[in-house]
Amino acid sequence: MNGWILAATLTLAAGLTASLWGVATGPLRRRVVAQNLATAVACPGLLLLAQGYDRPSYVDLALVLALLGPVGTLVFARLLAGELAEDPPRARGVTWAAAGLGAVVVLALCAVTGPGRATAKLLVTGALLIGGNLVASRALTGGAGGTGRA
Amino acid sequence: MDDAVIAVALVLVAACATVAVATRDPARQALVLSVLGVVLAVLFTVLQAPDVGLSQLAVGSALTPLLLLLTVRKVRRRGQREESGR
Amino acid sequence: MSPRTRLWLVAVGGAGVAALLVAACLGLPAFGGDHHPYGDRAVEASLAHRTANTIASVNFDQRAFDTLGELTILFAAVLGCVALLRQTRDEHRARPEPAEVAPPVRRYALLVLPVALLTGLYVIAHGQLSPGGGFQGGVAAATALHLLYLGADYRALERVRPVGLYEVGDGVAVCAYLVTGIAALLGGAAFLANTLLPHGTFNTLSSGGTVPLLNAAVGMEVACAVVVLLARFLDQAVEIEEESGT
């Protein structure tokens, strides 16, 4: 029995089911927030899996997701700006919950890993994840604003 | 324990693929496809294929949605112009 | 054909395929079985060539010819896109209006752009050691470049992205892959055989003989291909308008 994999299973099952439900139903403003949530939940899940399988090299996946996931959300924020401006999303609660989850997971993993290059990588991943999701969520809730052209 | 996480990922992939097909509006389908990309990457990781997961993340999270949305925008822009031109 | 008949046809055909697929699934070796003769031999061959990432070894050493086929598909797909999405005579370019981007988004994009580019290069460079390689890193690096479109606007991206250069880079990368293969041929071995360079020390950046070279060629090819593809689509969606239009 491996506690890390159990935690990853619970995180992924709950978080991704919620974001799948959100992305499948409801108005557009809920769907884009759910898409952002999928990134924010999958990234800590991948970090927990890397620890659970005892393979530090799996952290690369979380790093790439933390970088490109918010880029994907920014794509939606930019190209759907017209529709989103009519009915702007509200995502403060979800965003901060996801950011909190990311922070807790990264700190727990850092505590286990101990100082070194691996910890630095974890911290970078965590910073990119949390920063990226906050910015992406900001862009969705009207930050992209303006004319929504080009 | 490994089996449980694989089963969860498989069920998520099946559900997500079904939703992606059932979503008829291309822009909303692009959103579902981007979630499908993330879920597939998780499945590949638990099937111990991090290389494929990385590939899927790189392609599925930003590239495919961007291509789909740009096509939607081009086609819509044409459609709108024809509506107004008639 | 009326939609109703078509739906029936799909149902009948789908049921047939479903039955066959289920029968095939029941006949496959059980999931998670221990019998992988080909895989075990691939791992041994990879360790013999001192390549730490077996998947990179399969891609760029044991089945390098297969990867050449994949590269050809990639190249052909990009060529097709460029031909299909070129600017025709009855279309003209309209200057897109500059977009207004919220300051935090702009700062984020400019801050993350170099980090993402570096990560892409890291993923390519460590392809033969840790998970990653030319295919993944190339896509990541090329996507990162488009943060400039998201963070600023399309004209900012156009300034730092001479598409012609990337088109040339795409061709050069395919040629580099072929030249590496032919060099092995000239050295008296088979096409794309990994005999050109010493295999090096296990688990270092220079290990694996020609694997890092082919890996870098693929990384360049994929990155250039994605940039060219997205450039064509962005042109169509943002800039090009028909003459009769607005």
Place this chain on the structure above:
Amino acid sequence: MDVFAYLVAAWVFLAGCYGLATSRNLIHAVGCLSVCQSATYVLLLAVGYRDRATAPVFSDLKPGARPVVDPVVQALALTDVVVGATVTALLLALVVQVSKRHGTVDPDELSELRG
């Protein structure tokens, strides 16, 4: 669990095919095709999986310390993910052309135009 993974792959493939056949929008059809593609990755990786094994990547693992899964199917899936994306791009370019020529992306309207 013995065949569940294979059945999921079959389900994803059939769902994609259903979407392709009943699609009213070519962009949606291209999306369904990419769902079909992902079914092949699931099937390939499921065939290569081995219980209680780990990835055959030895940068942080001593060779022989743990059983490893099959790398060959992973290499096949890996290249196809990226190449599949560019083929999707080619199809989308065709859709853009169709919309330019015929002014619609509904396959039913397109067949009416022709006949």
